[in-house]
Amino acid sequence: MPVARDIMSPGAxxxxxxxxxxxxxxKLTSLGVGALPICGTDDRLKGVLTDRDVVVKVLGKNLDPQQTKAGELAQGEAVTIGADDGADEIFATMARHKVRRLPVIxxxxxxxxxxLADVARALPDPQVGDLLEALSTD
Structure with a gap:
């Protein structure tokens, strides 16, 4: 079974x-992506910022996007996956944390x-359905 480094998009x-x-x-717009890792000055991952975060947590709450820092939206420890972790572990981590994207470290x-699309291409069909169901329920 493939590991994260085999199915990830490199160079995040x-x-x-x-x-x-x-x-x-x-940056989200210019890169054509829906999420960006948030990195601190120490080059360590602090979280992930999504396009939904921008809309719901900033614009939807009338916060000034020029005054709000990306780090303010990082919540706790970032959920990540190791580069050598298998597709099963990626599946389990996404389902457990109800996330559709994971930084690979x-x-x-x-x-x-x-x-999610990367994992869907790598997993056998029954597991894909299980993952989509796990992410879609509360």
Whole structure:
């Protein structure tokens, strides 16, 4: 079975924890992605910022996207997957945390992102249905 480094999108770009949400939104747009890892000044992963976070947690709450920092939206410890973890572990982590994207780390270094679509292509059909069901229920 493939491991995360086999199915991830390599070269994920971070948004800095001190960068504002307007910068993050522009980066999401220019890269054509729905999520960006949030990295601190120590180059460690602090969380993941999604396009939904921008809309719901910033714009929806009338916060100023130029004054709100990406790091303010990082909640607790980031959920990650190791580069050598198998598709089954990715599946289990996504289902357990109800996330559709996971940063892939090698040690403490961010090496890519793995999305639900990546896992769906790597898993046998019955597991794909189980994963979609797990992510779609409360």
């Amino acid at each position: 770009e971070c948004i800095g924890a001190n960068d504002n949400i307007l910068e993050a939104a522009r 090698d040690g403490h270094r961010l090496v890519g992102m793995v999305a």
